[in-house]
Amino acid sequence: MISDVSPFRQLVAKLRRLAPIDEADEAAVLALPHRVGRARARDYLIREGSKPHECCALIDGYAARSKLGVNGGRQIVSFHIPGDILDIQHLFLERADHNVQVISDATLVWVPMAAMRALATQRPTIGTAFWRDALIDASIFREWVLNVGRRDAKTRIAHMLCEFIVRRAAAGLGTAEQTQLPFSQEEIGDATGLTSVHVNRMLRELAEAGLIVRKGRSLEIVDWDGFRRAAGFDAAYLHLAA
Amino acid sequence: MISDVSPFRQLVAKLRRLAPIDEADEAAVLALPHRVGRARARDYLIREGSKPHECCALIDGYAARSKLGVNGGRQIVSFHIPGDILDIQHLFLERADHNVQVISDATLVWVPMAAMRALATQRPTIGTAFWRDALIDASIFREWVLNVGRRDAKTRIAHMLCEFIVRRAAAGLGTAEQTQLPFSQEEIGDATGLTSVHVNRMLRELAEAGLIVRKGRSLEIVDWDGFRRAAGFDAAYLHLAA
DNA sequence: CGGTTCTTTGACGAGATTCAATGCCGGTGG
DNA sequence: CCACCGGCATTGAATCTCGTCAAAGAACCG
Numbered sequence: 001m002i003s004d005v006s007p008f009r010q011l012v013a014k015l016r017r018l019a020p021i022d023e024a025d026e027a028a029v030l031a032l033p034h035r036v037g038r039a040r041a042r043d044y045l046i047r048e049g050s051k052p053h054e055c056c057a058l059i060d061g062y063a064a065r066s067k068l069g070v071n072g073g074r075q076i077v078s079f080h081i082p083g084d085i086l087d088i089q090h091l092f093l094e095r096a097d098h099n100v101q102v103i104s105d106a107t108l109v110w111v112p113m114a115a116m117r118a119l120a121t122q123r124p125t126i127g128t129a130f131w132r133d134a135l136i137d138a139s140i141f142r143e144w145v146l147n148v149g150r151r152d153a154k155t156r157i158a159h160m161l162c163e164f165i166v167r168r169a170a171a172g173l174g175t176a177e178q179t180q181l182p183f184s185q186e187e188i189g190d191a192t193g194l195t196s197v198h199v200n201r202m203l204r205e206l207a208e209a210g211l212i213v214r215k216g217r218s219l220e221i222v223d224w225d226g227f228r229r230a231a232g233f234d235a236a237y238l239h240l241a242a
Numbered sequence: 243m244i245s246d247v248s249p250f251r252q253l254v255a256k257l258r259r260l261a262p263i264d265e266a267d268e269a270a271v272l273a274l275p276h277r278v279g280r281a282r283a284r285d286y287l288i289r290e291g292s293k294p295h296e297c298c299a300l301i302d303g304y305a306a307r308s309k310l311g312v313n314g315g316r317q318i319v320s321f322h323i324p325g326d327i328l329d330i331q332h333l334f335l336e337r338a339d340h341n342v343q344v345i346s347d348a349t350l351v352w353v354p355m356a357a358m359r360a361l362a363t364q365r366p367t368i369g370t371a372f373w374r375d376a377l378i379d380a381s382i383f384r385e386w387v388l389n390v391g392r393r394d395a396k397t398r399i400a401h402m403l404c405e406f407i408v409r410r411a412a413a414g415l416g417t418a419e420q421t422q423l424p425f426s427q428e429e430i431g432d433a434t435g436l437t438s439v440h441v442n443r444m445l446r447e448l449a450e451a452g453l454i455v456r457k458g459r460s461l462e463i464v465d466w467d468g469f470r471r472a473a474g475f476d477a478a479y480l481h482l483a484a
Numbered sequence: 485c486g487g488t489t490c491t492t493t494g495a496c497g498a499g500a501t502t503c504a505a506t507g508c509c510g511g512t513g514g
Numbered sequence: 515c516c517a518c519c520g521g522c523a524t525t526g527a528a529t530c531t532c533g534t535c536a537a538a539g540a541a542c543c544g
Binding site for chain 4 (some may be wrong): 485502510
C-alpha cells in the first residue's frame, strides 16, 4: 500500500509536543532511513536479553512492555500508543532488560539505531525531545510502582485506565467517553499485579457503580469525572505541558 | 572543614563507570560551580510539585525517592548511594513529580541546573553518561514494578536488598557480607508495598533460614549465595558492564 | 460452525493487613 | 548517673483482600 502520509507523522507530532522542533528538525526525521512493518496481536518486537540494532516507533495499534517473574507470571510495566518510541533505551544501553509486545494488530516503523543516535546529537532540539520522552517514561514507571504497591485493586485498575485514556487524549486520539479500551482482563491483571479473576470482579463493581460499561470484550468509561475520582488520578506525573 | 578531596570525587567515579570520560571531561566536572550541604535523616531534598533550580548529588549517606498515596501511605520508588545524581530528571522536566529524602545523615553537592545542562551538551561523553544513568534508573523502576507486582513478600524484600547491595558493591562501597544495611523496617515496607509488621515477620523467617543476621536495628547478609537465590536476583537489569 | 480465546461465577484457602500491647535501644536532660 | 522519652521492633489475634481452582458460558475467527 503506497501512502502519501509519512510513517513518521505520529512520531513528529509527539516530538513537537515534547520540544519546539523546527522545520529542519522535522525534515531530518522524515529523511531517516527506515522500513515499515506490521505485527499481529501478541507478537514480540523486542525480547529481554537481545541486542536491538533498530529502533521502532508505533504508527498504529498498541504495545506493552513486560517482564517475567520466576513463577512464570508476567508483569506489564507500561502501555504504548501510536507515536511512542518503543526502545529509546537502546540508544545507550546494549541489551534489552524487558520484552516489548504489541497487544493489538499494529503498524510500526523501524529505524537503524545509529541513525537515531546521530539524529539526537546532530539536532539538539530533537535530542531534548528524546530526553524528555525518556524522563517522562521513567516518571510513569515510578507512578506504576506506587500504583501496584499502595493502591487497592479497584483504584489500581481505574488509575491505570485513566492514565491510558489521558495519554491517548493528549495524543489527539479521542476523549474518554469515545475511547474503546483495547485490553483483555488478563492484560489489565498483568499490568496491575492482580489476577484476571479479580480484575473481572472489580470491573463488575465499577460497572455496578455506573462508572463504566462493558460491551462484549471491550469497555467504555461513561462517567469520566466519577471514574477519575475513583482512581484518585492526578495527571501531573505525565508532564503533559511542554 | 577544608578538604583536599573534591566533592565531585564519587560523581566522577560513577560517570567513569557509565562512559569513557577523559581528563578534559573530568576537569569540566571538577570546575562546576557548586555548594556542599548537609542533611539529617528524614530531611527532604526535593518536594513533589516544586521546581528545582539546582541539581544535587550524594557524597555520603543514603537517600530515597518516594511518592504519597491518597490514603497517606508512602511508596519508596528507589534508593540512592554516594555518587548518585538525585534529580537528573530536572535537567529537562520543570516540576518534580516525587519527593527525594535522605534516609541517613548525608552530605551533598548542589550544582545549578543550567551548569549541569551545559555540561551535558558541551561534553558529549558526559552527556552519554547522563543518558545511561537516566536509562538505568528507568530500568530499575521497571524491575521494581515487577518486584512489587509479582513477587511474594519474602522474595520481594530479599530482592530489594540484593539490588542495594549489588549497586553498593559496584560503586566500591563494600561487599555483601560487610554491608550493614541502613534501612528501618518501615522503610523496607514502604519500598516493597508491605506493612512494617509484615516486614518484621519476613525478616524473622529469613533469619531463621540462616540467610541474614539482625543486630539491633541493622542487618547483615551472612549467606550471600543463599540470599541471592532466595531473591531470584539477576543483576542484568542494572546494566553494570559499561 | 467448530475451535479458541476471553469472560464470568462460586467456593475455598492463603497471605497480608489491622489493631493493640509490649519490649527494646539510644539519646537527653535533670 | 539514672530516669525518662521517643522511635523502632516484636508479637498475637482477628479480619479481609485477593489468589487458586474449577467449570461453564459468551464472543470472535476463520
